[in-house]
Amino acid sequence: MKFEAVTIKDIAKALGLSTSTVSRALRDSYEISQETKKLVLDYAARINYHPNPIALSLKERRSRSIGVIVSEIANSFFSQTINGIESIAYNNGYNVIISQSRESADREMLNLQYLTSRSVDGLIVSVATETRDFSFFKELHDRGMPIVFFDRVVDVIQTHKVIVDNYKGAYDATLHLVQNGYRRIANMVNAAGLSISKERLAGYRAALEDSGLVVNENHIKYCQHGGMIVAEVEDALNELLAEGERPDAIIASADKLTTNCLRLLKAKGLKVPDDMGLIGFSNTDLTELLDPPLSVIKQPAFEMGEIATGLLLQLIESKRPVTDFETRVLGTELIIRGSSVDNR
Amino acid sequence: MKFEAVTIKDIAKALGLSTSTVSRALRDSYEISQETKKLVLDYAARINYHPNPIALSLKERRSRSIGVIVSEIANSFFSQTINGIESIAYNNGYNVIISQSRESADREMLNLQYLTSRSVDGLIVSVATETRDFSFFKELHDRGMPIVFFDRVVDVIQTHKVIVDNYKGAYDATLHLVQNGYRRIANMVNAAGLSISKERLAGYRAALEDSGLVVNENHIKYCQHGGMIVAEVEDALNELLAEGERPDAIIASADKLTTNCLRLLKAKGLKVPDDMGLIGFSNTDLTELLDPPLSVIKQPAFEMGEIATGLLLQLIESKRPVTDFETRVLGTELIIRGSSVDNR
DNA sequence: TTTTTTTACGCAATCGTTCCCGGTAACGAT
DNA sequence: ATCGTTACCGGGAACGATTGCGTAAAAAAA
Numbered sequence: 234m235k236f237e238a239v240t241i242k243d244i245a246k247a248l249g250l251s252t253s254t255v256s257r258a259l260r261d262s263y264e265i266s267q268e269t270k271k272l273v274l275d276y277a278a279r280i281n282y283h284p285n286p287i288a289l290s291l292k293e294r295r296s297r298s299i300g301v302i303v304s305e306i307a308n309s310f311f312s313q314t315i316n317g318i319e320s321i322a323y324n325n326g327y328n329v330i331i332s333q334s335r336e337s338a339d340r341e342m343l344n345l346q347y348l349t350s351r352s353v354d355g356l357i358v359s360v361a362t363e364t365r366d367f368s369f370f371k372e373l374h375d376r377g378m379p380i381v382f383f384d385r386v387v388d389v390i391q392t393h394k395v396i397v398d399n400y401k402g403a404y405d406a407t408l409h410l411v412q413n414g415y416r417r418i419a420n421m422v423n424a425a426g427l428s429i430s431k432e433r434l435a436g437y438r439a440a441l442e443d444s445g446l447v448v449n450e451n452h453i454k455y456c457q458h459g460g461m462i463v464a465e466v467e468d469a470l471n472e473l474l475a476e477g478e479r480p481d482a483i484i485a486s487a488d489k490l491t492t493n494c495l496r497l498l499k500a501k502g503l504k505v506p507d508d509m510g511l512i513g514f515s516n517t518d519l520t521e522l523l524d525p526p527l528s529v530i531k532q533p534a535f536e537m538g539e540i541a542t543g544l545l546l547q548l549i550e551s552k553r554p555v556t557d558f559e560t561r562v563l564g565t566e567l568i569i570r571g572s573s574v575d576n577r
Numbered sequence: 578m579k580f581e582a583v584t585i586k587d588i589a590k591a592l593g594l595s596t597s598t599v600s601r602a603l604r605d606s607y608e609i610s611q612e613t614k615k616l617v618l619d620y621a622a623r624i625n626y627h628p629n630p631i632a633l634s635l636k637e638r639r640s641r642s643i644g645v646i647v648s649e650i651a652n653s654f655f656s657q658t659i660n661g662i663e664s665i666a667y668n669n670g671y672n673v674i675i676s677q678s679r680e681s682a683d684r685e686m687l688n689l690q691y692l693t694s695r696s697v698d699g700l701i702v703s704v705a706t707e708t709r710d711f712s713f714f715k716e717l718h719d720r721g722m723p724i725v726f727f728d729r730v731v732d733v734i735q736t737h738k739v740i741v742d743n744y745k746g747a748y749d750a751t752l753h754l755v756q757n758g759y760r761r762i763a764n765m766v767n768a769a770g771l772s773i774s775k776e777r778l779a780g781y782r783a784a785l786e787d788s789g790l791v792v793n794e795n796h797i798k799y800c801q802h803g804g805m806i807v808a809e810v811e812d813a814l815n816e817l818l819a820e821g822e823r824p825d826a827i828i829a830s831a832d833k834l835t836t837n838c839l840r841l842l843k844a845k846g847l848k849v850p851d852d853m854g855l856i857g858f859s860n861t862d863l864t865e866l867l868d869p870p871l872s873v874i875k876q877p878a879f880e881m882g883e884i885a886t887g888l889l890l891q892l893i894e895s896k897r898p899v900t901d902f903e904t905r906v907l908g909t910e911l912i913i914r915g916s917s918v919d920n921r
Numbered sequence: 922t923t924t925t926t927t928t929a930c931g932c933a934a935t936c937g938t939t940c941c942c943g944g945t946a947a948c949g950a951t
Numbered sequence: 952a953t954c955g956t957t958a959c960c961g962g963g964a965a966c967g968a969t970t971g972c973g974t975a976a977a978a979a980a981a
Contacts, residue, residue, distance in 0.1 A: 254961070347630075350582070600970085925978100949954105
């Protein structure tokens with residue numbers, strides 16, 4: 234089964250012209266007479282001609298499309314970011330190709346190869362938890378592929394980046410827990426290698442120290458898959474609950490980590506926020522409807538997508554190689570709800 | 578800024594061979610000697626050669642990629658379906674290009690044009706609420722583009738379809754409400770034109786009638802945007818609450834409709850399930866954590882994606898035009914939780 | 922040794938489009 | 952009559968890859 238499209242040759246043949254003339258007429262070149270132009274344009278419209286982007290891509294070595302790699306589109310933060318990306322891209326005549334790494338370095342690499350070989354003009358990436366080796370990104374970037382990182386950025390590559398103030402977000406959230414009487418605050422951290430993990434962990438540490446509390450290293454648990462696998466969260470939680478100095482609150486550094494903590498705590502019969510306070514990074518729009526309503530640190534996801542795309546288009550359309558790159562840092566929003574306010 | 582890739586010509590030049598020889602060596606043709614093959618293969622591997630899919634697409638008039646159009650990836654049902662689609666597609670060497678209609682007929686059309694002109698080998702589609710005119714789909718399909726519809730199908734086009742038993746899903750859910758003492762059951766329906774809306778509405782009507790209850794037409798409210806816009810849900814809800822015969826339960830026929838009903842009911846201070854029972858179609862994995870835990874009709878989304886992709890690949894790889902199409906109907910899962918059980 | 926066959930490779934067309942070169946009218950100026 | 956413009960238009964190469972066909976050299980058969 235094949236799908237045949239109308240080509241410039243069909244028009245040329247039907248009108249008794251050369252392909253060059255047709256091409257020029259369609260592109261409104263000055264060297265084509267008004268009559269011929271009209272002839273071609275009318276006929277093209279009538280048979281519903283559309284230039285073949287594949288042929289164009291091959292010729293121009295550009296595709297007017299940008300590739301996006303995120304870990305999971307099912308994640309609210311990423312789907313919101315993608316909406317931001319699309320809004321800017323479409324306004325500038327670019328198409329967006331979305332792909333998921335599902336936190337796997339292999340799939341990330343595969344997607345990367347697919348996208349680049351598909352001649353995307355640039356990439357917007359939030360790296361997978363699993364990825365340790367950024368040499369492929371580096372090589373790609375060195376060979377001239379415009380890349381903008383967001384959320385989970387990689388510091389060994391010099392390019393535009395869009396992030397939030399993760400340090401401050403975690404700091405404020407932790408401080409909020411302290412101010413609400415929690416003293417043994419645990420941290421459920423995403424994969425250790427991630428930029429966001431480090432920054433959020435640092436904010437947490439600083440807030441505890443500034444509050445005169447000591448950081449109990451056993452209260453810091455890493456989840457390699459960012460909470461995507463319930464079992465890893467359960468293991469981490471069980472370890473926390475088995476601790477001599479049992480935590481009275483948790484700050485979770487990823488969306489799925491946050492909701493899965495709540496799920497497991499409820500399953501274990503622990504009351505939130507009384508038995509255990511809970512706050513976490515999340516962009517889900519259902520958090521206010523949860524039982525209890527979840528306190529969250531929210532990222533301006535849509536805006537991040539917009540900004541990342543703007544920066545990328547700037548990179549793509551720049552004539553000369555860009556050498557000075559910027560890192561945009563946006564603010565987070567701390568939304569206090571029931572899960573982090575001990576009302577005993 | 579341009580990104581230069583290695584081509585077959587580079588290899589040919591470096592090795593003093595013709596491009597045909599290189600091509601054949603890479604494709605392991607019998608007409609090429611072992612030594613030459615090894616030479617080419619080694620060199621290709623060393624300089625990290627990858628065939629240019631754009632050039633291949635142009636030549637072969639196929640791209641080994643399939644296009645997916647859904648209304649919104651932020652919707653759990655669709656993101657789960659996409660995961661199902663990807664799992665089958667990748668196993669068969671196909672790539673997946675995702676695009677969102679965001680319920681707009683225009684954007685759907687734009688995406689459709691983009692995808693087809695990008696030479697996708699086939700399409701998997703759940704149509705937008707807004708779409709009334711399916712002639713473009715029809716024309717595309719008549720001209721040989723393989724299409725599989727899922728969830729929101731269109732009956733004027735004869736092709737493979739993957740749906741759930743929406744009638745039964747709605748019937749069972751409505752009956753469940755009746756059995757739990759609710760008598761004035763309202764229905765929040767998605768856009769009227771949608772296949773799923775009609776089927777679910779029919780199930781609801783039948784269940785009421787079979788229970789000896791009369792259908793109050795004022796209890797049926799349509800939301801053109803499927804609950805994506807909170808205001809439309811609020812308007813519909815306000816109308817329901819202003820009814821002389823005020824409903825005591827709601828069945829919502831879409832994910833966002835369901836959660837936004839809950840959101841608004843809570844905002845209005847109405848207790849669920851006591852003041853108002855609530856049940857709805859939803860695939861969100863957070864429904865059990867809501868307050869109250871939400872009763873839902875759940876669709877086997879991942880499986881639907883898998884099946885749709887299987888059918889599409891079958892269509893794509895068929896030598897002869899396929900004429901007999903099937904409609905796969907899967908079962909829904911009724912999950913009863915607190916929101917639909919009046920415990921007064 | 923001559924003829925035939927096999928092996929191994931190159932040439933050129935093709936996919937749809939653009940664009941660099943030309944080329945050829947018509948027309949006014951010399 | 953010749954030249955220079957101007958206005959239009961066509962030929963053909965290019966983008967990267969595949970592939971049918973042709974053919975030289977080597978091997979096998981005569």
